[in-house]
Amino acid sequence: MTADNRFDIQLGDILSIPMMQGAEVLAGEKGLRNSIVSVNVIEVPDIVDWVRPGEFLLTTAYTFSDDIGAFERILPELKNKKVCGIGIKTHRYITEVPEHALSIANDIDFPIISIPVDVPYGDLIKAIFNKIIGEQTRTLKQIFDFNNRVRDIMLRHGGMKAIAEQIYHISRSPVVICDEVFRDSYFYCPDPKKEAQIIDDYNRLIANVFSRSPSSVPDVTGRSARVGNTKIIRYSIPIYYDNMRYGVIYLWDTDYVIRQRDLFVIESATSLIALDILNRITLVDRENVHRSTFLEKLLSSDEKEQEKAIENADYYLFHPELASQCVVLLVQQDLPLQMTPNNSRMIKNINTNILNLTNRLKQEYDGYFLSTRKNDRAVFLLQYDKNASDEAKREQCQRFIDILLESAKEKDLLSFTYVGVGSIAETYQDLSSSLSQAEQTVRILVSRKSDERVLFYSDLGLLRVLGHPLLREDALKYAHEVLDPLEEHDEKHRGDLIETIRVYFQCGGNLKRVAEVLFTHYNTIIYRINRIRDMYGIDLRDPETAFNFQLALKIRELLQ
Template structure:
């Protein structure tokens, strides 16, 4: 996951702002999941050269009132610039957004939102930035709380199954942690309906996950998994520590509700999960040393060494 979108909120989130109560999505509804990082006002025709990815643009459409075709041309350009959407105050300089403009926006999933005419730009911009900052703060708190819960599980030797349960609490999705060192898997899903949805894909995944070479890409990925006649996005979050891969977390988005910031929260704890695996490696290595020492003493020609091995067999084994 790139650093650029880890803390972003979706454009659709700003519709919950009280000032946006009278707003209406006119076109490009499928693009409401676009990330919004800032807000800007456009009332000049050459704004395209100055916009930034993730910007939500506000306009009264004054610039386009005499030449609405300019707006038709601008919409695809804004999409190419990765602008997240545009808010238009109608009933000021244009009575409505032309059908041709809405059609173009729908074709490319570019959101056009009608902004209530009585909403001041300054107040709306402030409210949107407060929303963005508030969501970012909430994400940071989620990261802090989730890492603390994982750390607490590790200190109590709660095991991977308990960590998988915590992942489910955030994602509300079936989850499996695959330990590629010990070739173990830990599945958690308390919802039988969700489990039934993904069981075939889960079985195929587990049958192959330890038989193929792990991906060298340390990034979060999402792939469509065929489930009956539908497709569910299966996310994979690699478990890395100190540039070494120890496993992977798989999530099935059965509710279509997993967001980028949810994945970021989960990704933030992967180094802790890797350390849990690393601690297990250290423990196994120590046990192997003890067993080797026991066998050396037991097979020694020195009777005292043999007696010591027998007396301390419980410790060594």
């Protein structure tokens, strides 16, 4: 909602002023909902150049008495200038407003109001300004009272349903508050007739509200919603705090009674509503501290720490005798994730999105899982039924991952999301290995810089063997021996020989494709390949040489 119309009253409101008794709306009645912010007198022909949006113009038609066609021509211009309407005294300079002028006003919904002849314009202007100021004062009081009621509800932990009830009392319309963090909705409408009017649109809205990316514009919007054979306006008021969106309020104007100031009053309390959601997040974070401690001990390689965790297994519904598996979700933005003033808000936003993912899993995933969040990542521990086959376990894990990725896609996080899956631990003593494997696969995904979002440790093939603790040191030593000469060249000459070799294997030795991937001229790629051969005696076309370099690169990718 723009700042210009937050306190506006409607043109139709001034008809209740005692001095306007006897006034008649001659045309443009639909425009009586226009906002009025000021009043002015028009008695000069070039008034269009001086009017302001929201002005109500008063005239005796003296200027147009000799050329009534000028009055007809000026109406669309005033409409374009967003003048809210015009008041005119007849029976003085003109006997009546011509039918053609009234027809034009009706076509463009521009109000023409007949002012009683005996009403002095000076007194009327004063009365209108008093009306405007009085309504603005009442709006400020309404904002103050509404915010106090919302604050009282929060202090006594009354919940979102009670807040929705207060919004209904202001809007006199069906309302739903959608919490986009915890994926909850709170509907309130005590009038069965109104509820029946909008129930189909409500069901469609709720079915999709959590499955689409929210608008990044923190502004109130209104759009037509089809209800049976008619259309009504459904307003949406985003819930923002500290430039972060936490949800949205929807209102159905079934009786066409919602006004801009009603929306502004409701909008004024959205920061409080966001704080209520933040309080809930804080409580979940506190719970997450205890869950994190339990998982850290359970996933530790220290047997004593694991035994401490097992003592509390019943509290977290963890069954030590069942097979388990670790899944690591990484949400990696371009900025380094350090708690600095510049990006602390980004980290907070990532945490909120990860919390949203976790809440969706709780609603849609039918298996057991534990989770903990830490800055840019979440660790999930899945457990499987005792009699589940390996294929069933894989399918269950894949369902879990599909929900993760679908949710990330809806939040526009898919391009930053990586999911690593460790091997299945048949006993809880093997959980530390499953976690380590999941973290390794995430690192591999990030280093590959491809569109691949998920990697199972069981799909790594030979790299699983090379990642064994007993072979790790020797494998890395081998990789250094193969790659170090070229790396030293790249560091010394700011070259790209290692990257060229990596892409060479990725593209199956197709030099044209290598040039395309590296955005480098084809002749430059040929020069690099020849330079590698001539300077270091490395012929990438030789099968054994190619295998050695591919293996060394894979070792680096997995272990370093």
